Amino acid sequence: MKKILASLLIGSFGFSFLSAFAATTPAPTTITKADHFEVSIKSPVRVGEATDMVIKVLDKAGAIKTDYDGTIYVTVDNDSKATVPYADDGYTFKSADQGTITFSKGLSFTKEGKMKVTVIDAENDNLEGVASVTVTTSSDTTTVTKETVTITSPDNNSEIPGDSVNVTGATKKNSKIQIWLNGKQVGESQTSEDGTFIHELTNLDQEQNVLQVKLLDGTDTNIGESAKISFKISAGGPIFNTLTIKEGKKVTTGTLLNVEISAEAKLKEVTATLGESTGTFTETTDGVYNGTLTAPSATGSFQISVSLTNDLGKITIKEVAETIETTELPSLFKNIKSEVIAKKVIFTFGLETEPADLAKFKFQYGTDSGALTKESITFEKEKILTKSGSFSWYLQDLDPQTKYFRILGLDKAGKELSKMRASDIFEVDLSLAAASSCMVSNISGLQVTAGDGTTILSWDSAPDATSGYNVYK
Structure with a gap:
């Protein structure tokens, strides 16, 4: 039907063309056309053996048509299950082919006998080529080396954010592969000219999955398989x-x-x-x-x-x-001592180490250990450092009921140091001594001499005293 229709069209347009030709008389063309295909295949071959196939596009003189850009199909008589190159869409010649294409290991047969392999142009039934191949049953019992099959995606032990995934990988070129998921075949494909493959799995509803790709020869015999890949399907959220x-x-x-x-x-x-x-x-x-x-x-x-x-x-x-x-942070405070004088308490204390951002201290105190509601902030640490290397600070006019204290470190801005633990809460008894006792403060060298019912107090002179001394009993 295709040839007859083509002939009618050529005849119809040929008359008009000849009339135009008679009027214009152009110079004769020397362009040659593709005349036939030369098909080369090794013979004999064994059942299931993948073999090369070479196709050349020739003109009538037998010269290669390097500018041929048509599409070809390959068919095999008497073996409908034979593996042929580009069975579905055919192969379209590229300029880089220069009129010759080799399908490496692209052809295999499923049964023995004399096979006719035909190559035909998709648009011109008259442009074809034929090769005869003898296919035999192999008697070789040698163990066949398994082909390598590699899955490149998804990764093993990966998590997929959705219900679909592209399975990609590489193995023998122009070959049939099967996709197996959780022990069942779920797809079939064919590798490309460079041996790569891609197959999409959709509507995945099982959380944990095991994937494997198997390689088949022309007789659908397993000749290689990938390692098993495990992957997890998430609920569609980010990974x-x-x-x-x-x-x-x-x-x-x-x-x-x-x-x-x-x-x-x-x-x-x-x-x-x-x-x-x-x-x-x-x-x-x-x-x-x-x-x-x-x-x-x-x-x-x-x-x-x-x-x-x-x-x-x-x-x-x-x-x-x-x-x-x-x-808990280790406490850096050590040797905390207190001296009680009436309503005044003098504190001395040291540090194991000084944090770099320590600037001063804060005293918190109160009548209840769970409610230290009052506070006093010291001068900069350098100003309260004594010659002995300890720090000294006093609190005065304290309520006699006050007896719980703790010390905290502050930075220059007056903020508590998060990396410096406060001292443990300690207790100081502010109750005054008996009425017969004397309380002396802010002097040194105190001496007490008792005799004949009299107590004599003496002390070193205080240079800062301006209005004398007060003695309380």
Whole structure:
């Protein structure tokens, strides 16, 4: 039908063309046309053996038509299951082919006998080529080496954010492959000229999956298979990978933690929560998000949760992304001593080490250990440092009921140092001594001489005294 229609069209247009030719008398053309295909195939071959196939496009004189750009199909008589190159869409010659194409290992047969292999132009039934091949049954019982099959995607033990995935990989070129999922065949495809393949799996409804790709020869015999790949289907939310704490998993209470989260790239929002501390994280590189959290002030074990949100509004929450353990800061205060004088208390104390940002101190005090409602802030630490290396500060006009105290470190701005633990609460008895006792303050060299019912007090002169001395009983 195609040839007859083509002949009618040529005859109809030929008359008009000849009339025009008679009027214009153009110079005769010397362009040659493709006349036939030369098909070369090894013979004999064995059943299931993949063999090369070489096709050349020739003109009538037998010269190669280097400018041929038509599409060809390959067919095999007497073997409908034979593997042929580009069986579905045919092969279209490219300028780089220069009229010759080799399909390496692109042809195989499923049964023995004399086979007729035909190559035909998709548009011109008269442009064809034929080769005869003898196919025999192999008597060789040698073990056949298995072909290598590699899956490049998805990765083993990966998590897929959706219900579909592209299976890609590489193996023997121009060959049939089968896609197996969870022990069942779910697809079939053919490798390309360079041996690569791609096949999409859709509507995946099982959370945990095992994938494998098998390679078949012309007789549908398994001649190679990939390693089994495990992957997980998420509920459509973003993928969380890992959470890393720069300071480690064991920290002191109140420590500022530098946290890095590895997750799906280009997320709309990434947050993490630790106790009462919540931080929003910034993507510094693809899939890496950085931010800070503050460790709880209490000691114990605490969990960090992570929330990921993508542009579609889908959210993944990892309730236990990581767990940390907090311990109490060691107290740096030592040798805390107090001297009570009437309503005045002189404190001296030392430090194990001095934090770099320590500027001064704060005393908190009160009548109840659970309610230290009053406070006093010292001068800069250098101004209250004694020659002995300890610090000294006094509180005066104290309510006699006051007896609980503690000391805290402050920075230059007067803020409490989070990395310096306050001293333990200590107790001082402010009750006055018996009525017969004497209280002496702000003098040195005190001596007491008693005799004949008389007590004589003497002391060193105080240079700063301007109005004498007051003695109280």
